[in-house]
Structures are given as C-alpha cells and as structure tokens.
Amino acid sequence: MIGERLAELRKLNGDTQESMAKKLHTSTNAVRGWEQNRTSSSQEMLIAICKLYGTSADYLLGLTDIDPSDEARKQRQRLTEEEQNEMHRYEEYLLWKRKK
Numbered sequence: 001m002i003g004e005r006l007a008e009l010r011k012l013n014g015d016t017q018e019s020m021a022k023k024l025h026t027s028t029n030a031v032r033g034w035e036q037n038r039t040s041s042s043q044e045m046l047i048a049i050c051k052l053y054g055t056s057a058d059y060l061l062g063l064t065d066i067d068p069s070d071e072a073r074k075q076r077q078r079l080t081e082e083e084q085n086e087m088h089r090y091e092e093y094l095l096w097k098r099k100k
Contacts, residue, residue: 002062
C-alpha cells in the first residue's frame with residue numbers, strides 16, 4: 001500500500017524518483033525500493049516524506065483513505081501557471097536554505 005501511495009503522491013507533485021531522492025537526501029534506489037515495497041523507510045524518512053508532500057503517515061500506511069494533501073493540491077489548481085511556478089521556486093529556495 002505505501003509503495004502505491006508514495007508513487008502516486010510523487011507523480012502528483014511533479015517529482016521523478018530522482019528529484020524526490022534529492023529532496024529527501026537519499027538515493028534513487030531507496031525511493032525505488034519503497035515504491036516497489038521491497039524495502040521500508042525509517043521513521044525519520046517517513047516523517048520527511050509526509051512533510052515534503054503535506055500528507056499524513058496514516059494515509060501513506062493505509063490506515064485512512066483521506067489524504068490531507070488533496071486540499072492543498074485543490075488550492076494550487078486555483079493558481080495560474082505563473083503563480084504555481086513562483087511557489088515551486090520558493091519551495092526550492094526553502095529546501096536549499098534548510099540544507100545550509
């Protein structure tokens with residue numbers, strides 16, 4: 001269950017396995033393993049994934065079918081493409097700033 005939901009969230013947020021791995025400071029192979037349910041992420045990584053995509057561990061683990069990120073995605077859809085691009089650039093800046 002977690003693999004399917006993780007892949008879905010990644011794609012809905014416009015990430016490749018490689019870009020997701022970079023954002024989480026892990027390897028593409030790790031992301032691939034999670035999505036294929038071959039390996040499990042650590043608790044710390046599960047929290048990082050939830051924060052990255054604005055979802056809950058309950059949703060990723062299949063304990064609920066309610067995805068908190070759905071509301072955020074609906075709000076983003078109301079923005080123009082230019083506004084969405086600006087938000088993406090700001091998100092990238094914040095992630096860069098966090099690494100410093």
